[in-house]
Amino acid sequence: MVSLSLQDVSAAYSGRQVLGGISTPALQGGQLVALLGPNGSGKSTLFRRIFGLLRGAGQIRVEGATVPRPIAYMPQDNGARPVLTVYESILLARMQGRRLRVLPEDHAEVDRMLDLLNIAALRGQNVGDLSGGQRQMVGAAQALVQNPQILLMDEPTSALDLSRQIDLLALLRRLTREQGLLIVVAMHDLGHALRFSDAALVIGGGGLVACGPTPEVVTSRLLRDVFDVEARIEPCSKGVPQLIVEGRASHAASRAA
Numbered sequence: 001m002v003s004l005s006l007q008d009v010s011a012a013y014s015g016r017q018v019l020g021g022i023s024t025p026a027l028q029g030g031q032l033v034a035l036l037g038p039n040g041s042g043k044s045t046l047f048r049r050i051f052g053l054l055r056g057a058g059q060i061r062v063e064g065a066t067v068p069r070p071i072a073y074m075p076q077d078n079g080a081r082p083v084l085t086v087y088e089s090i091l092l093a094r095m096q097g098r099r100l101r102v103l104p105e106d107h108a109e110v111d112r113m114l115d116l117l118n119i120a121a122l123r124g125q126n127v128g129d130l131s132g133g134q135r136q137m138v139g140a141a142q143a144l145v146q147n148p149q150i151l152l153m154d155e156p157t158s159a160l161d162l163s164r165q166i167d168l169l170a171l172l173r174r175l176t177r178e179q180g181l182l183i184v185v186a187m188h189d190l191g192h193a194l195r196f197s198d199a200a201l202v203i204g205g206g207g208l209v210a211c212g213p214t215p216e217v218v219t220s221r222l223l224r225d226v227f228d229v230e231a232r233i234e235p236c237s238k239g240v241p242q243l244i245v246e247g248r249a250s251h252a253a254s255r256a257a
């Protein structure tokens with residue numbers, strides 16, 4: 001099974017360090033890991049560093065991979081060329097790092113992704129004519145069509161309506177189980193993190209705040225200390241943990257003073 005571990009990893013832009021000293025235990029395939037942290041804490045930066053788009057100190061270790069390019073990355077803005085059709089842009093993503101000789105199985109994989117993500121109706125449309133949510137679904141298809149063993153997804157549900165957020169996260173979790181994939185998803189919705197992720201990696205203040213099983217990491221205390229939110233976590237009637245938000249922690253503290 002594939003695994004990813006970080007040892008004392010840092011990242012900088014033009015000499016300005018944004019992240020430092022990030023170490024994690026081996027994140028094992030078969031899991032969905034939520035990457036959490038406030039705006040500007042460095043989630044996208046950490047993805048760029050892991051994917052090799054940024055240099056820095058420390059070690060990024062991938063073990064157990066059985067393909068030459070085990071990692072795929074879905075950035076926040078997928079940068080798909082607006083003049084390409086949805087079908088062409090997914091096919092182009094599949095061909096990354098390979099000679100441009102399209103095989104019948106490549107077409108079959110693109111068709112499979114269109115069906116899997118329920119976007120087959122968009123196949124002939126230009127990417128430039130899509131809505132934000134539709135573009136995001138195409139971005140997910142572009143990442144998945146590469147058949148990675150580790151998938152880094154930067155806020156893949158931020159433009160989706162609620163039912164599509166649930167569908168996509170449930171699909172991603174199913175793929176981790178069925179294919180032994182390790183999927184790391186940067187997200188702001190801590191309720192979704194509680195519901196869909198196995199483990200959570202939290203960054204803030206330029207470093208790692210916590211890494212471990214989600215119910216142990218995403219707690220009222222973390223919400224208060226890292227996100228400045230007063231909240232309770234309670235199981236619903238089906239036993240799924242729910243986040244009940246009361247307000248900003250600092251406002252509550254200043255009212256009490």
Ligand SMILES: Nc1ncnc2c1ncn2[C@@H]1O[C@H](COP(=O)(O)OP(=O)(O)OP(=O)(O)O)[C@@H](O)[C@H]1O
Pocket residue numbers: 013018037038039040041042043044045046
């Ligand atoms: N290309 C860049 N050049 C210089 N600084 C950058 C660049 N990209 C990001 N930064 C800085 O690095 C820090 C971390 O940004 P990053 O985008 O990684 O945060 P994030 O956690 O993904 O934020 P958000 O939740 O808002 O998407 C911020 O201070 C940001 O200004």
